[in-house]
Structures are given as structure tokens and as C-alpha cells.
Amino acid sequence: MESLTPLYIAAWHNAAAATSALVEAGADVAATVPDGATALHAAARAGAADALQVLLQAPGGYLAAAAPSATGASALYLAARYGHAGAVAALLHTDADGAAYLLEAHGAEALEGAIVGGHVSVVAALLAAGADPSAPTASGWAPLHIAAQGGVLAIVDALLAAGARVDDAAAASTAEAAEAEEGAGWTPLHVAAAYDHAGVVRALLHAGADPDALDAAGCTPLDAWVEYVRPRQVGVAPALTPHGSGESAGSLLALRGAVTRCAAA
Secondary structure, eight states: OTTSOHHHHHHHTTOHHHHHHHHHTTOOTTOOOTTSOOHHHHHHHHTOHHHHHHHHHSTTHHHHHHSOOTTSOOHHHHHHHTTOHHHHHHHHHSOHHHHHHHHHHHHHHHHHHHHHHTOHHHHHHHHHHTOOTTOOOTTSOOHHHHHHHHTOHHHHHHHHHTTOOTTOOOSSOOOTTSOTTTTTTOOHHHHHHHTTOHHHHHHHHHTTOOTTOOOTTSOOHHHHHHHHSOTTOOSSHHHHSTTOOOOHHHHHHHHHHHHHHHHHO
16 A cells, blocks of 8 residues: 555545545646556546546546556546446546547547446447447457457447447457457457357347358358357357248258358358
8 A cells, every 4th residue: 555645545435525635735646656557547447436527627637547557558448347337427528628538549448348348338428429339449359349249239239329330340350269360351240150149140130231241261150150159059040041040950051051161262
């Protein structure tokens, strides 16, 4: 605790009155602790919305919020990743110009963090504030790819409603089941199929996703299902069969045909 500043401690515990008094006494909102975090990072990580609002209103507050910690995390990312809707609201609504600056600098990573965490309300708040639903992340995946992997249908629906592109091809895959070079060119539908998220597959198809889209290796979403889902699992296959029949025998034939086509590509 000796290495933490009084402002950091007050912010972490959401002690808004103490935070305000320290700021008025001249405490530096941009001062960092050994891991590079500021009091703003602490408040965002802890979901301390009241203290966060005080810090944002201080001189240089939004600049400090946008600055990454030593781990590369911004205040907006931390609040979004850990599902602190109140803290996200404070960051996005305390000052319009500051929020626009923060969203432009860190909106994509914050949206990714909220999706990974499965925080539907935070995803909705970020999209409503103007976060790009199709901006690629550092992994090469767009938000819709990440949501398709997570399988939270409400998040997929929110992204689609915000205009996310359904057939964007990924530059690379971060799927746990994939090797380093696999997954290049995957669409969100490939991802949903590989993770056996039938509801997401149906939502993507309803939104106009191409069931015959080819990845960089010439493989379709059906091929991804064959490769990454155990043969006895049939959650996704019926929705992806050529006629949507839902019959297990027809699904198996279609899946086998997809494997042959992919192997020949």
C-alpha cells in the first residue's frame, strides 16, 4: 500500500468526497503507481463511477483516462472488460468532447473487452455512443467474429442492429482450437460454426451471411464445423445444410461433402 498514492486509494474505494478534496488540494490525476496505472485506471477497474466522474472533471482528466497503463489498458477498456456499466457511462457522458476523444482512441479495444466479458449492457452503451461495430481488433478479428466465438446471442444481435458487416474476412484467427496459420479469411459464420453456436449461426444467416463463404484455405463454414466440432454434435449442422432440412442424415452428407471440397481446394 505504501506505493499507492492517496488519490489512487480514494478512487479505488469510490470515495468521491475524498477524491474531490485531494484533487482540489492539487493531487495529480495523471500520477502513476509502479504498474503504470493512474487513479483513473483504479476507478475504472473497480467500477467506482462517482470517483471516476470527479477525476474526469479535473484538469487533464480525460487525457489521463486515455493514457494506457503499463499493461496497455485504458480506463475505458478496464471499465468495459469488467462490466462496470456505471463507470463506462461516466467515461462516455461526463464531457462530450472528452468522451469523443476517448472513444476514438480506445473504443475498439473497449468494445472487444465488453464482448469477451459477455457484458451486454456495456456493449450496447458503447455502440450507442458511436463505437464502430466493424472495426478490426489487433487479432485481425472484427467485433462480430469475437461475439460469434463467445456465443452470446444478445451481443451478436446488438452488433448486427448497429450495422456490423456480416461477411468480413478475418486476417487471422485467435480461436483456441486453431493453429497459428488457421482461421485466416474466416467470416463470423465460420467462427460460429467452429464453436457450435447454433443460435448465432441462425442469426447471422438471417442477417444475410453467406453460407458458402470461403476462407483463405478455400473452406466453408461447414468445413469449420467438421474440423472443430465433434462428429456427434449436431447443433450447427442443420442450419448450414444446403436446404436447411434439419435431418441428421442429410446434414452428415453435406458436412462430408464440405470436407472433400475443402481438402481439394
